[in-house]
Amino acid sequence: MIQFAASEFLPALPEIFLAAAALALLILGVFQGDKSAREIAWLSVAALVVTFALVAMPLHARGTDRLVSFYGLFITDGFGAFSKMLVIAGSAFSIILSMRYNEQEGIARPEYPVLILLATTGMLLMISSNDLISLYVSFELQSLALYVCAAFQRDSLRSTEAGLKYFVLGALASGMLLYGSSMVYGFAGSTSFDTLSHAFQDGGTVSIGLIIGIVLIAVGLAFKSSAVPFHMWTPDVYEGAPTPVTAFFSVAPKIAALALFVRVMIGPFGGLGAEWQQVIWFISVASMLLGAFAAINQTNIKRLMAYSSIGHVGYALIGLASNSAGGIRGILVYLSIYLFMSVGTFAVILCMRRQGKLVEGIADLAGLSRTNPGMALALAIFMFSMAGIPPLAGFFAKLYIFLAAIDAHLYALAIIGVLSSVVGAFYYLRIVKLMYFDEPAEPFDRPVPREVQAVMLVSALVVLFFFVWPTMLVDGADAVAAALFAG
Amino acid sequence: MAVATVLQAICFYAFSGIAVASAVMVISARNPVHSVLFLILAFFNAAGLFVLLGAEFLAMILVIVYVGAVAVLFLFVVMMLDINFVALRQGALQYLPVGALVGLILFVELVLVFGAWTISPELTAASGAATPALTEMSNTAALGSILYTKYVYVFQVAGLILLVAMIGAIVLTLRSRDGVRRQKIAQQVGRRREDAVEVVKVRPGQGI
Structure with a gap:
């Protein structure tokens, strides 16, 4: 007879709490109707804060300890806890950013934060998956919630189109992932990450079917993290979806997908590094180059951010391509800093309103330094940071990634990365030039909502003063990355 | 036999x-x-x-x-x-050559892949999980006992997925329309004769 002990459930406590909170808030929202949207949104943020605390202070074990539960389907370790904290922070920020926007657009409904909570639950489960089956199931949970979020502004044609596009292409990606999983199961004989990693510890027997399986799984994950050549949906979905949803898409799901990428490649297929490193190498180079060159011609700031995020995924994947603890540390540092840069930029984009209407053109930012100096300064900080100019945080993010690439002797990758970040700097700096040296356009609406201001301020401070005390983040990332390779 | x-x-x-x-x-x-x-x-x-x-x-x-x-x-x-399914299908024929080519390539690849099918020898031991004989346990019971124990985690997450699908369907399609006339029974019952009936005296030749 199989028995469940409390210790079996305890590792999943944050996820269980978050799912239960989402259900409770759903009931509350249904009973109170649309007028409770703001209340539910704040309660969702509170739920995310509690979940963050539960992840940060695990009751069962120390942070970096590795613990497998639910019959090997679920894993908690330091790497998972680190990425989960980033995901939760991203979700909480995007709920805060969404409140005023949803009210102004008339789409403030209590289901929105609940869907974000459920998507976040899916992402946490994704990061914790330790089996191909639990990977797929959690992957679907987050994707399904995201499709609905993209189409949330259902009276807008563009939002509906974005939702449909994302759904159809996402279903294709899920199919690829599932097909890859079945190939791996068929050729390796197991779906458990532990068994697989044990079998491939020192190469093992590698059949062609297994490699096809791994490649197909990588395709599914690359799609979710919008890496080239599976990025086609990104600009359209980013442009069409409501702006707070775009802000959400650009942080939480992306971090979760990259964390899952690391989990799958380093975990079960860690011993087969030689087989998949070249795939990641190509994806990384292609993403960096496309992110740098395709963004130059954009006139819509949401599309620009889409290409910029594709580029950032390319940089982060350098860390994975180097297949070393240093690389994983680089990814974690990169994602942490990217989180703040991206959230801050979207906070500014959400303030781009004239006469109550959202404007999305890059040209609309002209002369912002004279009409709204604070906002212009914040955006300038984010843009300089994304371009990787020292001493802002974005520079350190790229620094750790390139260091890892050089340690792994991936010189070509590091050089292409540096060159494409030079190209990328062009369009980031163009925005700064527009804001500071061009004739002012009509000013944006005032006042800026207080919670959006707060998010902008916090992100700007983190990005600006990261260099004062980088050790906390970097040492934490270092410890969990080393633990990932030791386990 | x-x-x-x-x-x-x-x-x-x-x-x-x-x-x-x-x-x-x-x-x-x-x-x-x-x-x-x-x-x-x-x-x-x-x-x-x-x-x-x-x-x-x-x-x-x-x-x-x-x-x-x-x-x-x-x-x-x-x-x-x-x-109009006929109209939907009209374009399908012109994509047939490309579709058939892709299908053929995939088929050949699959044949090549499965021709070399071997389970990693390292894993044959691990994959040989105990399957109870049919006479001992019906497969409904076997599925149930594994679904609610070993795979209870996946089962619960699948439940969450269905919930999300349901929320999504409602969020995207349920509309509360304006101008819908609903029956208000309390109002009907509370109506008095004075509210409903107005006595108008009409003089001959003048109209109302």
Whole structure:
């Protein structure tokens, strides 16, 4: 007879709490109707804060300890806890950013934060998956919630189109992932990450079917993290979806997908590094180059951010391509800093309103330094940071990634990365030039909502003063990355 | 013994033959309603194949879920939405060469891949999980005992996925329209004679 002990459930406590909170808030929202949207949104943020605390202070074990539960389907370790904290922070920020926007657009409904909570639950489960089956199931949970979020502004044609596009292409990606999983199961004989990693510890027997399986799984994950050549949906979905949803898409799901990428490649297929490193190498180079060159011609700031995020995924994947603890540390540092840069930029984009209407053109930012100096300064900080100019945080993010690439002797990758970040700097700096040296356009609406201001301020401070005390983040990332390779 | 084997073989060929034939009819029938009905027939035959394999639970699930829910839903969509399927299908023929080429390449690749099919020897020991004999445990019980213990985590997450699908469907389609006249019983009952009846004295020749 199989028995469940409390210790079996305890590792999943944050996820269980978050799912239960989402259900409770759903009931509350249904009973109170649309007028409770703001209340539910704040309660969702509170739920995310509690979940963050539960992840940060695990009751069962120390942070970096590795613990497998639910019959090997679920894993908690330091790497998972680190990425989960980033995901939760991203979700909480995007709920805060969404409140005023949803009210102004008339789409403030209590289901929105609940869907974000459920998507976040899916992402946490994704990061914790330790089996191909639990990977797929959690992957679907987050994707399904995201499709609905993209189409949330259902009276807008563009939002509906974005939702449909994302759904159809996402279903294709899920199919690829599932097909890859079945190939791996068929050729390796197991779906458990532990068994697989044990079998491939020192190469093992590698059949062609297994490699096809791994490649197909990588395709599914690359799609979710919008890496080239599976990025086609990104600009359209980013442009069409409501702006707070775009802000959400650009942080939480992306971090979760990259964390899952690391989990799958380093975990079960860690011993087969030689087989998949070249795939990641190509994806990384292609993403960096496309992110740098395709963004130059954009006139819509949401599309620009889409290409910029594709580029950032390319940089982060350098860390994975180097297949070393240093690389994983680089990814974690990169994602942490990217989180703040991206959230801050979207906070500014959400303030781009004239006469109550959202404007999305890059040209609309002209002369912002004279009409709204604070906002212009914040955006300038984010843009300089994304371009990787020292001493802002974005520079350190790229620094750790390139260091890892050089340690792994991936010189070509590091050089292409540096060159494409030079190209990328062009369009980031163009925005700064527009804001500071061009004739002012009509000013944006005032006042800026207080919670959006707060998010902008916090992100700007983190990005600006990261260099004062980088050790906390970097040492934490270092410890969990080393633990990932030791386990 | 021989009779049973022959009977089984006949059943197998009958089920699979009808399944393949009705699958062809699904994509070639002109009338979409006929397509859906052939789809149901294909599902039934697949269920028959499952029964032959001794997987009676899967057979029942196939009938209940696919025939009972999915196919009937298709039928509703086909009959209630005014989609011109003939027009939808018109473009399909021009993509046939490309589609056939991609299909052929994939097929050749699959043959190559599965030609070299071996389970990693390291894993043969791990994959040989104990499967109880059919006489000891019916496969419904076996599925149940594994679904609610070993895979309870996946089962619960699947439940969450269905919940999200439900929330999504409601969020994206439920509309509260303005100007809908609902019956307000309290108001009806509370109406007095004075509110409803007005006595107008009309003088001859003047109108109201």
